[in-house]
Amino acid sequence: MPDPAHARNAGVPFAPDWFARITVNTPAAERRADTLVARRSLKGPWQAAWLVNALRCMDLTTLAGDDTPDRVARLCAKARAPLAPHILAGLGLTGVTTGAVCVYPTMVAPAVRALDRSGIPVASVATGFPAGLMPLPLRLAEIRYAVDQGAAEIDIVISRALALRGEWAGLYDELCAMREACGPAHMKAILATGELQTLTNVYRASMVAMQAGADFIKTSTGKEPVNATLPVSLVMLRALRDYGARTGARIGFKPAGGLRTARDALNWQVLMHEEMGPDWLRPDLFRIGASSLLSDIERQLEHHVTGRYASAARQALA
Numbered sequence: 371m372p373d374p375a376h377a378r379n380a381g382v383p384f385a386p387d388w389f390a391r392i393t394v395n396t397p398a399a400e401r402r403a404d405t406l407v408a409r410r411s412l413k414g415p416w417q418a419a420w421l422v423n424a425l426r427c428m429d430l431t432t433l434a435g436d437d438t439p440d441r442v443a444r445l446c447a448k449a450r451a452p453l454a455p456h457i458l459a460g461l462g463l464t465g466v467t468t469g470a471v472c473v474y475p476t477m478v479a480p481a482v483r484a485l486d487r488s489g490i491p492v493a494s495v496a497t498g499f500p501a502g503l504m505p506l507p508l509r510l511a512e513i514r515y516a517v518d519q520g521a522a523e524i525d526i527v528i529s530r531a532l533a534l535r536g537e538w539a540g541l542y543d544e545l546c547a548m549r550e551a552c553g554p555a556h557m558k559a560i561l562a563t564g565e566l567q568t569l570t571n572v573y574r575a576s577m578v579a580m581q582a583g584a585d586f587i588k589t590s591t592g593k594e595p596v597n598a599t600l601p602v603s604l605v606m607l608r609a610l611r612d613y614g615a616r617t618g619a620r621i622g623f624k625p626a627g628g629l630r631t632a633r634d635a636l637n638w639q640v641l642m643h644e645e646m647g648p649d650w651l652r653p654d655l656f657r658i659g660a661s662s663l664l665s666d667i668e669r670q671l672e673h674h675v676t677g678r679y680a681s682a683a684r685q686a687l688a
């Protein structure tokens with residue numbers, strides 16, 4: 371039986387035979403991803419329910435050079451109440467909040483204060499986000515700083531150079547050190563898939579991250595030229611399924627970077643549902659990392675409840 375979803379990933383000893391002979395068929399992955407999302411059409415109350423679920427699984431994010439404590443406080447207020455009261459009433463819901471708030475390390479303390487007693491965790495990026503090109507001791511110190519500031523989740527970035535050179539044992543060792551530095555905080559491993567060159571590298575990096583104890587694997591920083599895509603996500607989910615088949619562990623998945631529309635929120639949930647099953651669409655196993663997705667979800671839910679869009683512009687969901 372697989373471990374309960376809340377169980378931490380203990381990781382396993384480095385096992386290259388779990389991925390060394392894997393080669394991903396890119397055209398097949400692209401075809402599968404396309405057919406998956408094309409097959410399911412969500413309308414009316416079903417669509418509204420899936421959009422609310424996307425909110426519940428969202429890491430509401432601000433990772434900008436001009437972030438301030440005031441901006442973070444406003445973001446946290448939105449995380450506590452992402453939908454206007456009339457939309458909540460129209461949906462017959464109460465108490466909808468986002469899954470987490472994701473910020474830079476120096477913004478963790480303001481976020482913790484703003485989310486006090488909300489039950490919403492603060493996630494912090496660390497390890498030299500987004501490039502990760504800092505000496506390992508400094509990257510580990512940044513993790514410990516973010517945890518000390520109150521982060522319950524750490525989104526680390528992997529060394530793309532190690533992955534691109536196929537130095538998987540070196541990557542495993544770095545990730546084990548990061549996992550140790552996280553202490554009680556959950557570790558999400560950002561693979562920066564847009565910089566890994568092949569889907570085969572995406573599979574291998576996913577497997578190494580999980581072997582090293584990552585609690586989530588995450589597609590992107592949002593700062594790469596190419597961030598979350600459905601084919602990349604499909605490959606990561608296959609790795610996650612294979613890891614689970616061998617260990618019984620259930621590792622979380624976080625698409626991030628470029629998810630802007632309600633359609634994106636639906637597509638990724640359809641992919642998760644079709645690949646992993648309905649009970650994976652929960653915040654402890656699925657998160658959407660997004661800094662500008664919430665507004666379109668709110669617009670679509672406003673339309674569902676009132677029959678009109680909050681603004682004149684229409685955004686076709688179909």
Ligand SMILES: O=C[C@H](O)COP(=O)(O)O
Nearest residue numbers: 592626627628659660661
């Ligand atoms: O999860 C972190 C990403 O930066 C979010 O990307 P985004 O700003 O494109 O939504």
